[in-house]
Amino acid sequence: MSTSTMNTDPQPTIPAGRPPLRRAYHGRMLAGVAAGIADYLGVDVTIVRVAFVVFTFLGGAGIPAYLACLLLIPEEGTDESIASSLLDSFQHGSR
Template identity: 45%
Template sequence: MGKTAADGQAEDMNDRLQGKRFRRSNDNRFLAGVCGGIADYFGIDANIVRLVFVVLTVLGFSGVFVYVLALLIMPAEGERHSLLEQIIRNFQGKPGQN
């Protein structure tokens, strides 16, 4: 059977999504690169993401909690595992892997 146009579009979308992942930014960082990584993922300015975190914190929603959670979950650029994965591996006594 031959490929249809929909199959080709699905493969193109899958290829684009494979390379696009949440990563903490090494270049666009103020504290830990979380806002820069989120901004890179969505293609927006990092200052907008930082402003959203500040507004969430001021309005009572814990922007700090969300930031720390993202810091633990998002791996840095060039690393395979997140900080949380590394902590869990160390707790289990397994060697760290990057």
């Protein structure tokens, strides 16, 4: 007979030492996406930027991925992404 345990903790835990994923103000060239991802992963920002360029030239996935990250990752200092603020404005505007 086996019993399973469920995690009843309502708040997700962030590993110690890893900051939340946010678009960064420091080290930003365009919108802070690469700098935010680099901070989150703990790697140099140049590696993330080169990865976006490589994905752009090898199939074109870099630009849509960057735009998706721009819309979905909140900016440093906020908890709301561009996409969620647009959805909120459409929902409140349609009533």
